[in-house]
Amino acid sequence: xxxxxxxxxxxxxxxxxxxxxxxxxxxxxxxxxxxxxxxxxxxxxxxxxxxxxxxxxxxxxxxxxxxxxxxxxxxxxxxxxxxxxxxxxxxxxxxxxxxxxxxxxxxxxxxxxxxxxxxxxxxxxxxxxxxxxxxxxxxxxxxxxxxxxxxxxxxxxxxxxxxxxxxxxxxxxxxxxxxxxxxxxxxxxxxxxxxxxxxxxxxxxxxxxxxxxxxxxxxxxxxxxxxxxxxxxxxxxxxxxxxxxxxxxxxx
Amino acid sequence: xxxxxxxxxxxxxxxxxxxxxxxxxxxxxxxxxxxxxxxxxxxxxxxxxxxxxxxxxxxxxxxxxxxxxxxxxxxxxxxxxxxxxxxxxxxxxxxxxxxxxxxxxxxxxxxxxxxxxxxxxxxxxxxxxxxxxxxxxxxxxxxxxxxxxxxxxxxxxxxxxxxxxxxxxxxxxxxxxxxxxxxxxxxxxxxxxxxxxxxxxxxxxxxxxxxxxxxxxxxxxxxxxxxxxxxxxxxxxxxxxxxxxxxxxxxxxxxxxxxxxxxxxxxxxxxxxxxxxxxxxxxxxxxxxxxxxxxxxxxxxxxxxxxxxxxxxxxxxxxxxxxxxxxxxxxxxxxxxxx
Numbered sequence: 001x002x003x004x005x006x007x008x009x010x011x012x013x014x015x016x017x018x019x020x021x022x023x024x025x026x027x028x029x030x031x032x033x034x035x036x037x038x039x040x041x042x043x044x045x046x047x048x049x050x051x052x053x054x055x056x057x058x059x060x061x062x063x064x065x066x067x068x069x070x071x072x073x074x075x076x077x078x079x080x081x082x083x084x085x086x087x088x089x090x091x092x093x094x095x096x097x098x099x100x101x102x103x104x105x106x107x108x109x110x111x112x113x114x115x116x117x118x119x120x121x122x123x124x125x126x127x128x129x130x131x132x133x134x135x136x137x138x139x140x141x142x143x144x145x146x147x148x149x150x151x152x153x154x155x156x157x158x159x160x161x162x163x164x165x166x167x168x169x170x171x172x173x174x175x176x177x178x179x180x181x182x183x184x185x186x187x188x189x190x191x192x193x194x195x196x197x198x199x200x201x202x203x204x205x206x207x208x209x210x211x212x213x214x215x216x217x218x219x220x221x222x223x224x225x226x227x228x229x230x231x232x233x234x235x236x237x238x239x240x241x242x243x244x245x246x247x248x249x250x251x252x
Numbered sequence: 253x254x255x256x257x258x259x260x261x262x263x264x265x266x267x268x269x270x271x272x273x274x275x276x277x278x279x280x281x282x283x284x285x286x287x288x289x290x291x292x293x294x295x296x297x298x299x300x301x302x303x304x305x306x307x308x309x310x311x312x313x314x315x316x317x318x319x320x321x322x323x324x325x326x327x328x329x330x331x332x333x334x335x336x337x338x339x340x341x342x343x344x345x346x347x348x349x350x351x352x353x354x355x356x357x358x359x360x361x362x363x364x365x366x367x368x369x370x371x372x373x374x375x376x377x378x379x380x381x382x383x384x385x386x387x388x389x390x391x392x393x394x395x396x397x398x399x400x401x402x403x404x405x406x407x408x409x410x411x412x413x414x415x416x417x418x419x420x421x422x423x424x425x426x427x428x429x430x431x432x433x434x435x436x437x438x439x440x441x442x443x444x445x446x447x448x449x450x451x452x453x454x455x456x457x458x459x460x461x462x463x464x465x466x467x468x469x470x471x472x473x474x475x476x477x478x479x480x481x482x483x484x485x486x487x488x489x490x491x492x493x494x495x496x497x498x499x500x501x502x503x504x505x506x507x508x509x510x511x512x513x514x515x516x517x518x519x520x521x522x523x524x525x526x527x528x529x530x531x532x533x534x535x536x537x538x539x540x541x542x543x544x545x546x547x548x549x550x551x552x553x554x555x556x557x558x559x560x561x562x563x564x565x566x567x568x569x570x571x572x573x574x575x576x577x578x579x580x581x582x583x584x585x586x587x588x589x590x591x
Contacts, residue, residue, distance in 0.1 A: 050482050074488030081483060087346045088478055088533035101476045102488025109472040109536055134532070154487065 002026060002190060003047060003158055008057040010046050017042045017214045024207075026157070027188045029180055031201040034211035035235055040194040041162055043211065047192065048079035048160045060158060074102030078156030080147050082163050086135050092146055093131035096121055099153035114153075121152035125179060141172030148179065159183055161193040165200065173197070177204045198250045202226065210234050222248070261537070264530045268544035272328060275551045279324050280316060282555050287312050318450075326448040327554045328547045329460040330509035331519060335546020336464050337502035338520020339527070339538050343474035344498050348528075349582065350407055351520035352506045356414030358517060360389025361503075361510035362441060363418045366425045368511075369440075370433050379455050382507035389414050390499055443516040443568020445554050456508045463505035464543055470498065471539040478535070516568045518575020519546055525582060 003024040010017045017039045024030050032040045046053040049065055058065040060076040068076060078099075086095075099121070100114040110118075122128050125145040130138075138146065144164050151159060161180065165173040181204055184191045195201045201208060202222045209219040212234050218225045226248065231239040242249045280292050287295075295310035299317065310316075338351035345355075352358045364385030365378035372381070396410035422441070429437055440447065476484050477494060484491045509516070523546045524538060531537045550567075557567045 048486055050486050070488045070490055079486035081486070084480065084483060086479070087348055088343070088528075090475065090533050094475060094534045098476045098479060098487060101473075101484070104472070106473055106494065107466075107469040 002061065003192070004059040005047075006057055006059070008043075008046060008053055010042060010051060010053060012042075015039065015042070015214060017046065019043065019216055022209065022216060022219060024158075024190050024192055026190045027184050028206040029184045029191045029193065029204060030207040030209060031205040032192065032194045032209045032211060033196070033198060033201050033234075034217075038211040038234075039214040040211055042214075044160050044162055044192065044194050045079075047158075048077055049073055050079055071102040074154055074156060076156055077158045077160060078151035078154045080151045080159065080161040080164060082166065083140060083143050083147070089134045089136045091131065092122070092127065092133050092135065092138070093118060095135055095146060096150045096153050099150035102154065117155065118149075118153045121149040122146075124152055124182075125149045139172075141168055141175065144168065144172070144176055145179070148176075148183075152183075156189075158190040158192070161191070163194050163196065166196060173200065180204065198231075202248055202250070261531045264527070264541060265537075268541050272544055272547045272551065275548050275555075276324055276328060279327075279551055279555050280320055282559050283315075283320060284558070285315055287315065292316065322450055322453050323445050323448040323554070324551060325457065326445050326453060326512060327550045329457050329464075330445070330513050330516065331523075331546040331548070331550025332464050332543040333460045333505040333509045333546075334516060334519040334550070335523035335542040336467050336539060337505050338546075339524035339535070339542040340467050340470070340474060340498050341502050341520070342524060343478040343535055344495060344502075345407060346478055346480055347407055348525070349521070349579075350411070351518075351524075352502070353415065353515075353517045353520070354408050354411040356389035356393050356411050356418060357386045357503055357506050358510060358515050359415045359418035359422065361386040361507040362515050363421050363425070364507070365511040366422055366437060366441070370425055370429045370437060377455055378511040379459065379508050382511040383504055385418070386503040386507040386510075387500070389418060390503055392417075439566065440514040441568075442566035443514040443571070444564070444566050445513055445557075446564060448512065452512045456512050459508035460505050463501045463508070467498070467501050467505070468540050468543065470494075470501075471535045474498070474535040474539065514566075514568060516550070516571055518571045518579065519550060521582075522575055522578050523549055525578075 005019050005022040007021070008017065008019040032043060034040055042051065045051040047058060049068070053065060055066040056064055060068070063076070065073070065077070096118040097110050097114060100110055100117060104110055104114060119128070119131070122131060125148055127142065127145055127149060130142070130146070135143065135146070148161070148164070164176050164180065168176065177200055180191055180193055183189045184206070205222060207220060208222050208225065210217045210225070210230060217234055218230055226241065228239060228241055231241075231250065237252065240251045242251055281287060281289055291310065291312050295312045295316055298310050299313065334352060341350050341352070341355060342348050361382035364381035364383070368374055368376050368378040368381040392414045393407065393410045396413060397407045426434055426437060473494060476487060476489055477491070477498070481491050524542045527538050527541045527545060531541060553567055553570050557565045557570055
């Protein structure tokens with residue numbers, strides 16, 4: 001199972017995303033990093049079909065993403081957005097159940113099977129006791145977990161997470177990233193995640209994709225591609241890389 | 253805590269099943285001409301089982317079946333229509349403060365119906381004309397609001413603009429109407445169930461029945477749509493198609509009601525909010541309960557309109573007098589948890 005990108009071009013009025021070629025394989029965590037405005041989220045949304053990528057540019061498990069509709073697409077790709085502003089105060093269980101939308105006919109309501117899927121997803125993220133709480137009562141960290149649970153309830157092969165750790169304190173940041181690793185490790189999902197924190201990205205990803213100005217500058221395992229000249233060219237500031245106790249730390 | 257919530261929820265459902273029927277039966281007793289409860293009972297019995305017991309047709313049959321029953325059925329259906337389309341539109345627009353009025357649908361529909369009544373002599377049924385302009389109104393609101401259609405204030409402002417336009421067009425119809433038509437037009441606009449006749453209800457009630465039923469079937473889907481377009485799309489939903497279905501159904505049911513009742517506002521806002529306060533935000537509960545409580549509310553409002561004074565108070569004025577303070581409180585509290 002994998003995602004393959006070939007000559008993807010997507011334009012806003014004053015921004016163009018251009019990815020010549022990129023592959024994401026299963027049971028791996030790939031982080032997309034780069035400065036603000038590099039096109040990380042746009043790239044991720046194209047992979048999630050939240051933004052319409054042109055025909056023959058994104059392939060998931062061998063299928064052209066542009067040809068996949070509704071239910072079949074939802075089985076392949078699941079998208080975890082940044083913390084959304086909900087207008088209605090749903091319970092955690094009702095919220096996670098919406099992840100089942102693609103499997104539930106338009107005029108139907110969730111079945112027992114759908115409830116089981118939602119509860120299982122909540123257990124996986126460690127919020128089994130939270131079903132009856134309401135979304136507005138949750139902390140920011142808990143909301144991120146609930147968002148991931150919803151996408152798990154959808155049961156896609158590929159999980160795309162848009163900045164799941166932004167604005168979280170260190171404990172919750174680590175909690176989310178440990179969970180992200182389990183998605184790839186225990187569930188064999190293809191996990192693609194946009195991140196801001198470079199140290200965390202280095203620590204938790206199998207592969208990294210560096211972006212700048214709508215293009216991919218470098219990609220590969222962190223150990224192979226990470227060096228000071230790459231960081232300088234991507235972020236336009238001097239950064240050093242320290243080796244401390246077997247870990248590589250980036251200092252500004 | 254969840255125990256009391258569950259009790260509240262069960263109570264809300266039991267009440268919902270019983271309340272409209274009880275109020276309907278009690279309402280048959282109320283009116284300018286007082287009919288004793290026992291006579292109401294025997295008259296209904298006589299109609300249901302003709303030839304059984306007293307062969308003599310009840311002297312009250314005419315009042316009950318030609319005047320009161322159509323009016324009460326209209327209140328029942330119109331109340332359900334307004335509350336359910338209000339609740340559905342709130343979910344669809346991701347905005348707890350929209351309803352038929354704030355989206356311009358009410359006055360769009362009123363203008364369409366007035367056109368048919370005054371100028372076309374009903375050659376096009378008022379329900380159909382009301383529907384066309386209800387759709388025009390909601391499309392206009394969407395165009396004006398543009399990309400920020402999910403923003404609370406933007407959509408309310410766009411609705412105000414479109415409503416103002418259709419109110420002006422209504423004034424134009426009034427201006428050109430002959431004095432006789434003008435008088436009935438003005439009373440109808442204030443909102444009244446007094447003009448309920450079986451001939452109109454033959455069109456209106458089936459439309460509302462179908463529209464409300466389909467919206468109730470879509471109740472869980474509205475949870476998904478209320479997350480916003482991008483999210484619903486990412487969850488595998490055909491957002492634009494389902495949005496069109498909900499908007500058309502909401503406009504259709506509102507138009508069918510408005511064409512007969514005139515403008516009855518605020519039911520679509522008050523009822524869904526009260527229901528959410530009682531049972532939470534899940535539309536699987538909110539939509540069907542809104543139908544039951546909307547129907548009950550309008551029946552009671554109409555009872556008050558008919559019996560509180562020596563003359564009949566236009567029901568649209570009643571619902572506005574109650575609804576506007578309610579709306580102000582909601583605006584002040586918006587952001588509170590039941591939203």
